[in-house]
Amino acid sequence: MPVSRRSFIHAVGAAGGYSAAFTAMQALGLLAPSTAFAGAPPDLAKGGGGKGAKVVILGAGVAGMAAAWELGKAGYDCTILEARARTGGRVWTVRKGDKIEMTDGSRQVCQWDEGQYMNAGAARLPSHHQIVLGYCRELGVELEVEVNASRSAFLLNPMANDGKPIRMRTAINDTRGHVSELLAKAINKGALDAELTADDKQRMVAFLKTYGDLSPDLFYKGSERAGLKIEPGAGDEKAVPFDPVSLKTLLDQDLWNGVLFEEVIDMQATMFQPKGGMDMIPHAFAKALGPKIIKRRCEVRQIRKTGKGVKIAYRDLAAGVDAVIEADYCISTIPLPVLAKIDADFSPAHKAAITRTPYRDSIKIAWQAPRFWEGPKYQIYGGLSFVKGPSNMVWYPSYGLHSKTGVILGAYAGGRAADQLAKMPRADQIEHTRKVIEAMHPGCGKLLEKPMQVQWGAVPYTLGIGVGWASDDEPDYHQLGRPDGPIHFAGEYLSHVGAWQEGAIRSAHRAIVMLDAQHRQGPVSAQRVI
Structure with a gap:
């Protein structure tokens, strides 16, 4: 008798738990790898949607609210629990x-x-x-x-240049001038003959004259690009540039991160x-979702898996009462230093990753x-x-x-x-x-x-600005990127974008695609197997 893909996934889940089932789903093409989540928001409705499946989302930052927004479009019944009176998390x-x-x-x-x-x-x-x-x-x-x-703007090193700041335009353009002069002289002295043809040398020196604003004899004598001692005006009022700052002084500043700041891709x-x-962004999400979905001042106290999904115990701080919500799935966007302090029955591997992530x-x-x-x-x-x-x-x-x-x-x-x-x-x-x-x-x-x-x-309910992974390929990054049964994780710590809203939301998109794939395959029989 042929075995259906769904039966196979159930068998894998029974034998090896949800992590094994999750890997099998990827291998069978039922769940695209993470690189598939880099574009526009996923259209979960194309796969059939949630059909009323309940999802509880922990945290009303942009990751949690983006997840609820997209899941809601696909027919999932979402509730967000937010400990603060405001939404947004680190968007404040x-x-x-x-x-x-x-x-x-x-x-x-x-x-x-x-x-x-x-x-x-x-x-x-x-x-x-x-x-x-x-x-x-x-x-x-x-x-x-x-x-x-x-x-x-300025560069200021209190220990250099007699504690006087240097204008950014001066630092950038005088550095370019000095480096261009050194390189042009090295080329003319034959230091780069092995790397450059005679024609290349001529063209390179011509480039350096323009790039560094060098004099015809290849000296950097200052440039209007670096700032003007006298501004041009009418009549005989000609522009006069500042004298160049010496290369030694520029090196002493030791603020190249500032000089090159604009070159960073995200800047x-x-x-x-x-x-x-x-906060206009979280305000807009909150307005679109409404108070029926976002429950504010609800502090999560306990996270438990059940045979049917999850059970979350929380304290309604406004009403002063304890409450419980059950759902088919959970997405936690709580920052890891906070999540580590919550009573939860995460798998040992997930719990260890949460605890030790810096x-x-x-x-x-x-x-x-x-x-x-x-x-x-x-x-x-x-x-x-x-x-x-x-x-x-x-x-x-x-x-x-x-x-x-x-x-x-x-x-x-x-x-x-x-x-x-x-x-x-x-x-x-x-x-x-x-x-x-x-x-x-x-x-x-x-x-x-x-x-x-x-x-x-x-800051309460945050305890840090963002993750400090030692590399782009940490085992704990991959561990937390896998669901723990019906519990999925999302946040800036699960994106290579870093501590940007873009990263948090991309992580949320990845989590809801995995959750939707899990839902469409039906419940995995061994969700609690670890």
Whole structure:
């Protein structure tokens, strides 16, 4: 008697558990490999849809809400449990009256002017992140350009150049000039004869003259590209460039990450931001899904598999009661440091992966101030200045140009820099950023007021900004990418995009495709076998 594919999958599941069944489904072409999930949102309805199957989603960040949105289109009955009163997770915008509460019990209340805000987490959208941009189009989120780089911004190494900042345009173009001069001279001295033909040498030197703005005798003597000591005007007012900064001084700055920042694929223009704050994206998802799907202030306390699916116990913090929800499937988008603390009957392999996956910290410190960075003296309209030290950068706002006040970031530190900054008391962190801004913009430190600090490693229900995988091929990454019976996982930690909304949503798309394939094949008889 021939064996149907469904019977075969059931037999594999009975013998080896859901992980074995999952692998068999991929091998039979019933579940496409992960590379198939890189495009537009999946159309699950084409496969027959959910037909009322219940899915409970843990967490109302963009991953959880995107999953519910697409599953709902395909006929699945979704419920999202969110511990916070707000949606968005790490997509969090702080405005006047908002409270920043940390796990140490501290509380800050934002007192900025109306219309001022800080994107405490996600703050920009690269133009090639077409999944999240597609949702902005679909959900009606209005975007504006985010100015991600300004050649008028600065590089500041307090230990170099007598502690004086160097303009970005100066650092970039003087570096190009000096390197071009060295390479042109090396070519003319025959140092590259083995690599270049005579014709190639001639063409290469011609290129270097243009690239580095070299003089006819192949010296770099400065360039208008690097900035003007005297601006051109009418009559005899001719432009005069600055004298070039020496190559030694540029090397001493040791801030090549800032010089090359615009070359990073995720930082290249054009960048976007939602008008009014990044939380316009989760607000749009929440509005589209509605309160019947998103249950706020519901803190998950226990996760259990059942013979029919899953059972989630949670605390309704608003009502002050305990409750239980059962469903056929579960998608957890809870950050792993938080998930590791929840009572759950995950398989030993999944539990171990959840527990040992490292998360990075991140700190942002923002000030309100009159817009001293704009106007004739500094001419900075958006973009970032880079700092050698734990505060890492100064970030200028792209919204409200030429208005009275703005919110400027004095620190955006991640990883080791955040760990170093976190060793200081919060008041010292804040004062450190004031001193950095003062060194970059002399006389302006006194204009800074109403500071706010967010440390993601101490934000309740998050406990970190994003995963810190040691490589792109970690065993725990692959383990968590497999369902644990009826429980699927999604979040930025399961995407090679990294800690971007795009990565979290792509991960959610992958999870719902796997869930839908699992549902269409019927229940696997050994879901709890490990």
